Amino acid sequence: MSQFNLKRFKNSVTAVVLFVALGAFAQNQNTITLPLDAFYTKIKSQKSPQIIDARSPEEFELNHIEGSVNFNLQTENYAKYVAQLDNSRPVFIYSIGAGRSNALAKELLKNGFSDVHDLEGGIAAWIGGGKPFYTNLKSKLSLAEYKKIIADNNAVLVDIGSRYCGACKKVKPVLETIRAQYGTNLKIIEIDLEESPQVIADLKTVNVFPTLILYQNGKIVFKKDGLGDLKKDVDLALAVNK
Known part of the structure; x- marks a missing residue:
């Protein structure tokens, strides 16, 4: 490559890099x-x-x-x-x-x-x-009460969301199906932003609504941002961890 063409090539590369940088x-x-x-x-x-x-x-x-x-x-x-x-x-x-x-x-x-x-x-x-x-309100559920529920039950499914969240509303019928299947073998907690904001803040684990957390023997089995296939995930997790 001649010096002239090499110079043109370098100038072209520089221009492209500058363009990308300015765009970013x-x-x-x-x-x-x-x-x-x-x-x-x-x-x-x-x-x-x-x-x-x-x-x-x-x-x-x-x-x-x-x-x-x-x-x-x-x-x-x-x-x-x-x-x-x-x-x-x-x-x-x-x-x-x-x-x-x-x-x-x-x-x-x-x-x-x-x-x-x-x-x-x-x-x-x-x-x-x-x-x-x-x-403008005090949380219905405290962090201490939350931890006690987790400690007192072998399996706990936590649903964290808001009554104003469209995606959160889709969780409710799935929870009812899960509740009907597992009965007392699975404790289900529903935490709404409008009722218990402080416990959501104290957990420091929520990124989006809804957030679903499954505990077994006090330990987190899974944490889901969004609904996904909640029923399948619960069934698999509880079957594996019997």
């Missing part, structure tokens, strides 16, 4: 979804973080990230809430999962906001990760 930088500046630790760290770096809870007013009233405001694309006077934000500064959005928050994040990005972040796992990840939150 731009994508980073407009990141929509962030995992919990990155989301939390970025919030803590802001003097007055702009945090939006994109759930319903009913959900927000029960629990939310401290300092957040509550609105989504369906909120009356939506434009008024957006006008109160500074589009030159980062915006942090969350919901129960990713639906409402992701839709709002994309809309803000299309309308002049340059740094918008959606929390992966939503409020489940935040509270389940033990981050500070507001709640």
Whole structure:
């Protein structure tokens, strides 16, 4: 290869590398979804973080990230809430999962906001990760009570979710089938965010709703993020660990 062609080749490679780097930088500046630790760290770096809870007013009233405001694309006077934000500064959005928050994040990005972040796992990840939150009620179930149930029963299936979570509703009929099959041989606990947020925070193991955990003799046999084939997994695990 001649020196001229070699120089052109090197320049081309440099241009491609620069293009990829700039693309990655731009994508980073407009990141929509962030995992919990990155989301939390970025919030803590802001003097007055702009945090939006994109759930319903009913959900927000029960629990939310401290300092957040509550609105989504369906909120009356939506434009008024957006006008109160500074589009030159980062915006942090969350919901129960990713639906409402992701839709709002994309809309803000299309309308002049340059740094918008959606929390992966939503409020489940935040509270389940033990981050500070507001709640207007005391948990029905404490961590000590939870641990006692695990210790007092040979097999325990724990369902952690929210009454506002669509995927969580699909778990309920499966739990009834499992309950009917195993009876007293399997203790089933259902923990809702709206009733026992503190025990979810204290467990520090929930990333999404629903989360299913099967214990046997006090030890975790499996932990599932999402429903999956819960009945099959329970049957297999209990058969293997008889």
